[in-house]
Amino acid sequence: MFDFTKEIKLEPKSFSLYRKLQILLYLSAIFLAIFLSYLIIFPHKYFFFSFLTPTSPKNTIDEPHFTNQKNNELFFDTNILDSYSTAKIILNLPETSKDDPINISLGKSYASFLYNTGDPIGFKDGSLLKNKNDYYFISDGQLRKFSSLEILTFLGYSEKQFQEVADTDLIYNKKGDDILKNNTYPNATLFQIDNNFYIMENQQLKKFVSDQAFLSNYTGDQALKKDITFLNNYPASENLAGFSDGTLVSNDISVYIISQNKIYPIDNPLTFESNGYHWEDVLPIGSDELSLYEKDKLFNIKSPHPNGTVYKTIENSTYYLVRDGQKHLLPSEKIARSWLGKNPILVSEKSLSTKVSCNIQKQFSWSNAYECQMPLGVFSEFAGFDYQFNITSANEIKINTINIDCKKNINLQNFKDFIKTIIERIRLNYV
Amino acid sequence: MFKLKLHQSSIIIIYKLLVDLLFIFLFFFALTLLAEGLIPGIVSTHISFSRIIILSSLDIFAIYLVGNFSKINIPSQKINKKTTVFLAVLGIILVFNSLIKLNLFLAVFILILIAISGYLIYKNILD
Structure with a gap:
């Protein structure tokens, strides 16, 4: 020694x-x-919320909220990146509380994929469609039929530009007026003039900030080729058109996600990869393209996928589009293609229906702490890291504090996972 | 009044154990620095650096107090050159590792500045 x-x-x-x-x-x-x-x-991860001090910085759960008027259904969520074996939930109830049975259920996926399902969405504006002998254009979400083949050629289109779709694909866009000869170009008509791309918006030509901005929304063959004199027929819009919602871009060493005219800097590579994004989808952009957007808050692990995100389920290749706090079914592969500017985020349909639940029991006869434990292994195959808890009771729920203790059991599989995580983190740090 | 009576040999044992404890703290600290350099957050999410530093400082203070109390006087030793070179190289690797995401030339420039500053501090203040 x-x-x-x-x-x-x-x-x-x-x-x-x-x-x-x-x-x-x-x-x-x-x-x-x-x-x-x-x-x-074999780490533990703790989460805490106190209803007695809801604004305390010690709270690591965003404020839970009741989902109905009777206040007997409480909802909250947490973001857990690692896969844990169990979650123990401890509720500290007020002394006056009755011994009503309380049930806790838990589900897991990406936060936006767990949104309520809205109405199905049809083709994206600017889509050129053909069904049997009819030709259609999508403008302002409406399906507008070319009244004749002559009008189609008169406006400058060729039949090759139109993609063949089934009858069932057309029912998700509202029917609009037919496009007649005396009509001017409808909104969302795309043009390529002097190597620049434009989109028609309220009879003004809105120029795309760059070719790749256009290509994040549409394909090159959707645009009508016109010569420069065409610009004399329509006034140019003061604003520039940008990238499609949900596009990933990079400038210098920062990676951003674009949505609703805002640009969100992604805080680190772990957030990027955990959200199911692919590095090959990141478009390098210049400062002129970047300046088109207002920089918003950091996109971190708590941020849900923004508007424009497209999910694809691994079981049956069903597509969903995130828009305004809802996910909308994209009913066919062709409709989904019109919205896809990059790889979709892969999700599991099963994650929507897979729940685990438990009924809380008193910890000790003299205390007001109630607990129950749930296995998390059933969620390990699902992508996403948003764990959504629902607490339900027959009567109004009154809680002082919520404690969650997620832990990993000691076993070979968890040890292997740890080694994999370490290798992955080193890779993210250095590669 | 309660008076604590300790034999001189007991105080010396405490002193020696405190020095051993300091070695343990510094060993942990060095390992933590290496692990954090490679994978940021792997240790600091469980034990914060400040705790290790506070515990080490308290231990140094206790060594100083016990040493003074029992009038322990250890003659100053020559710095081991091999250890110094090893620690300097380790320090340079850790600093470079923390700058790895910067431009290579900028990282090397900052590293040289840090090395020069460190050498001047050592020469003028500590030596």
């Missing part, structure tokens, strides 16, 4: 005592190191 203070001599009896205590000290340090390693390899 080493001695850092050899110069200080001790009598043999005292030295022997020192050696024993030294061994004890080093053994304690080794045990402490083992315990710390255990905490690192």
Whole structure:
């Protein structure tokens, strides 16, 4: 055993005592190191909310809210990146509370994928469609039929530009007026003039900020090729058209997500990859393209996927579009293609119906703490990291505090997961 | 009044154990720095750096108090060159690691500035 203070001599009896205590000290340090390693390899994750101090910075759960008037259904969610084995929920109830049975259920996916389902959405504006002998154009969400083939050619289109779709694909866009000869170009008509792309908006030509901005929305063959004199027929809009909602862009070392004329800087690579994004979908842009947008708050692990995000389910390739706090079914592959500027986010349809639940039990007969434990292993195959809790009771729910303790069990699989996570984090840090 | 009576040998044992404890703290601290350099947050999410530093400082203070109390006087030792070089190289690697996402030339420039500053501080204040 080493001695850092050899110069200080001790009598043999005292030295022997020192050696024993030294061994004890080093053994304690080794045990402490083992315990710390255990905490690192099989970690716990704690979440807390106090209804008594709802604005306290110690609260790590966003304020839970009641989902009905009777106040007997409480909802809250947490974001957990790692896959944990169990979640123990401890509710501290007021002393006056009755012993009503309280049930807690839990589901997991991406926050936006767990939104309520809205009406199905049809083709995107600007789409050119063909069904049997009829040709259609989508403008302002409406399906507008070219009244004849002559009008189609008169406006400058060729039949090749139109994609063949089924009858059933056309029922999701409202029927609009037919496009007649005396009509001018409808909204969302696309033009390519002198190597620039334009979109018709209220009889003004709105120029796309760049080719890649146009291509994030449409394909090149959707645009009508016109010469420069065409610009004399329509006034140019003061505003520029930008990227499609949900587009990922990068400038210097920062990566952003664009949605609703705002640009959200993504806080780190872990957030990027955890949200199911792909690096090959990131478009490098210049400062002129970046300046088109108002920079908004950081997109972090708590941020739901924004408007314009397209999900694809792994089980049956069903597509959903996120828009205004709802997810909307994109009823066919062709409709989905009109909205897809990049790879969709893969999700599991099963994650919508898979729930685990438990009924809370009193921790100790003398306390007001109630707890129950739920397995989280059933969620491990699902993409996403938003865990949504629903607390339901027959009567009004009154809670002082909510504690959640997520833990990983000690087993080989969790150890392998830990090693994988470490390798992944090193890769994200250095590659 | 309660008076604590300790034999000189007991005080020396305490002193020696405190020095051992300091070694343990510094060893943990060095390992933590290395682990954090490689994977940020791996240790600091469980134990904060400030706790390790406070515990080490308290231990140094206790060594100073006990040493003064029992009039322990250890003659100052020559700095081990091998240890110094090892620690300097380790320090440079850790600093460079923290600058790895910067432009390579900027990272090297900052590293040289830090090395020069460190050397001047060592020469003028500590030496």
